[in-house]
Amino acid sequence: MRRKRHTPIFVRKCDHCGTELQTNEPNSDSYVITAAHQIFCKIHYVGEPPIKDCLEDYIRSKKNVRNEKVFEKEKEQRWLQSERKKQPEEIKKEKEIRLKNLKKLEDYQKELKLKQWQKRRENHL
Ligand SMILES: [Zn+2]
Numbered sequence: 001m002r003r004k005r006h007t008p009i010f011v012r013k014c015d016h017c018g019t020e021l022q023t024n025e026p027n028s029d030s031y032v033i034t035a036a037h038q039i040f041c042k043i044h045y046v047g048e049p050p051i052k053d054c055l056e057d058y059i060r061s062k063k064n065v066r067n068e069k070v071f072e073k074e075k076e077q078r079w080l081q082s083e084r085k086k087q088p089e090e091i092k093k094e095k096e097i098r099l100k101n102l103k104k105l106e107d108y109q110k111e112l113k114l115k116q117w118q119k120r121r122e123n124h125l
Helices: 054-085 088-124
Strands: 011-013 020-022 031-033 039-043
Touching: 039 054
Parallel strands: none
Antiparallel strands: 011 020, 031 039
């Protein structure tokens, strides 16, 4: 068996699944290299759907992550906008309602205490 000299063997790992690929194979279609110099396995026979297409998987998984991030950001922005949309009057109103509720609660507690006190007094009499 004759070995070709000066043929560097580049073993690179697939950027998606980590499978080692020999990138010096001539005309190999067992991998694809992207413009960003990322390498992915791709096993594909003509006329059949790809058996393995890590580039496709990689893009899909990346897209999902990006979509989730975008979704989170949109949610945050929507929340901020809804907060910002509130007019000062509306905020004031909310505060008043909260204070009123607090007052009601205090009144109720006072009344309760008064009743208890009265009851105790009645019992003593
Ligand atoms: Zn792979």
